[in-house]
Amino acid sequence: MLSIARLFGRSPFSPLQTHMDRVASCISELPALFEAILEKNIDAIAQICLTISELEHQADLTKNDIRNHLPKSLFLPVDRGSLLDILALQDALSDQAEKIAQTATYKLLELPESMKSSFILLCTQTMELFWLTRQVISELDELLESSFGGIEAEKVKTMVEQIAFREYENSTLQVTLLRQLYQDGAHLPYPDFHLCHVLIGDIGALSTISEKLGNRIRMLLELK
Structure with missing residues (x-):
């Protein structure tokens, strides 16, 4: 594997993409966690939480390596502050995944039956939103090659707009779930009751962070 310092020599975005790979490994464990939560499989929840925490730690190591090797003066099409902003938002995603997992270990979730289908939908849409955000990060090299313009820029703008709309849908669903909780729970x-409330909020927060990351990429395009 190329060192972070060498990756910066290839592209200012390569280290960020490497970090996002670590973040994605962490978040990819969430569907199994959601399934274990619904099945009330306490052993599986505990094991998945340990896995997510370890993967989050690996992502943190990569994050710290990037920060330590990011030169203070780079002749780049993107300023240092923007790279650090993107890195911080990616870090927030893996942190949030770990928070969700840790919350799930507090006790088994007693979710009212009437809420289960909406809860599953929230989990599914949250994952879809993250993968779309990861795809935006994977497009950064192509954006650089196109000088942040042309067809590639329009493609990324469309993806960011999709992220924003899906986050709106998820936010609306989250409110609906909480209303159901206060009614049926x-x-x-x-x-x-409190665990249901917190877990719904924690899952919803993952979508919010994904949208913020998409918007930060959109800012790169608008500044060009």
Whole structure:
């Protein structure tokens, strides 16, 4: 594997893409976690949480390596601050995945039956939104080659618009779920009610971070 310092010599975005690969490895564990939550498989939840924490740590090591080797003066089409902003948002994604996993270990989720289909949809759409955001990051080299213009720039703008719309859909679904919780989960003991509330919010936050990352890439295009 090329060192981070050598990757910067190839492209200012290659290290960010390497870091996003680590982040994606972490987040790719979430579907199995969601399934274990619904099945109330406490052993699987605990094991997946450990896996996510280890993968998040690996992503952190890559993040720190990038920060340590990012030159303070680069003749690049993108300023240092923008690269660090993107890195921070990618880091927030893996942090959020770990937070979701840790929350799931507190106790088994007692989700009202009437909420399960919407909860599954929230989890599914959150993952789809992340993968679309990752695809935007994978397009950064092509953006650089096109000088942040032309067909490639329009393609990325369209993807970012899709991310924004999907985040809106997820935000609306999250509100619907919380309303259902207050209506159908009023009988739950407070710890169960609170866990449902927190977990829905934590999953929704992953979509919000994905949208922020997409918007940060959009800013690169608008500044060109």
